[in-house]
Amino acid sequence: MSAVNHIPSSEAIIACEGLSKHFGGIRAFTDVAFQARRGEVTAVIGDNGAGKSSLIRSLVGVHQPDAGNLFFDGRARPFTNPDEARKAGIETVHQNLALIDELTVAQNLFLNREIVRRIGPFAFLDRKAMKREARSMLSRLSINVPSINQRVRRLSGGQRQAISICRAVGSGAKLVVMDEPTAALGVQETANVEALIRRLREQSVSVILVSHNFDQVRRLSDQIWVMRAGRMAATVRASETTGNELVALVTGAA
């Protein structure tokens, strides 16, 4: 695939060139270049240990690459921590669902970004405004939960994943990065989360998604990055590939 030798076109939400990461003597990935288009779903596939998680963690400031350049939203932007990436507009939805069980849906949606009302020298949490906004965030993404006042502990895995995604988008993310968002879910809940990812795409939110499920990847994504042994082995359009071709690219038989 082609390298990115300059600030990428405005079509790219995120791009990199020459990106490498080692952990001591272990090579996680080497000399990776890519461009993900704005408003598209980009899937990352590869065998166990191919470097997928290390790569996406390096895009969102969890890991610092040893070499290479990263561009986000038209600017060269090395992220030294996840907060910097978040402020720039990248949200990560974690596999282990970073929700607080004992808080309600609305409280989780506004965790660490509570709406505060000031009256003179005093500041109050504006619970009414947060509930109103929580309802509107959920309705924009057609997410059904029994009540915004329900503790998330009582929600199903799929509903919790939907709340995590809603929180990411509600903070104004331009790019949502998901590592195996449906790995722990049943068939119906997987379908619900896939429908939600499609709605993000309809609303022009870019998505990068790591998945081991090739059928899902072909159903959901526009572009697929294939990683093999720490290299970006191929970039294919989902509409132009088959499950067999993806298997061959992942295993190196292609």
Ligand SMILES: Nc1ncnc2c1ncn2[C@@H]1O[C@H](COP(=O)(O)OP(=O)(O)OP(=O)(O)O)[C@@H](O)[C@H]1O
């Ligand atoms: N924090 C770390 N410290 C040391 N080595 C690591 C670390 N994270 C990843 N690695 C190594 O880097 C390589 C790539 O791992 P990575 O988790 O990125 O692969 P992956 O494609 O996401 O695999 P999987 O699908 O199994 O999650 C592996 O050899 C792994 O052992």
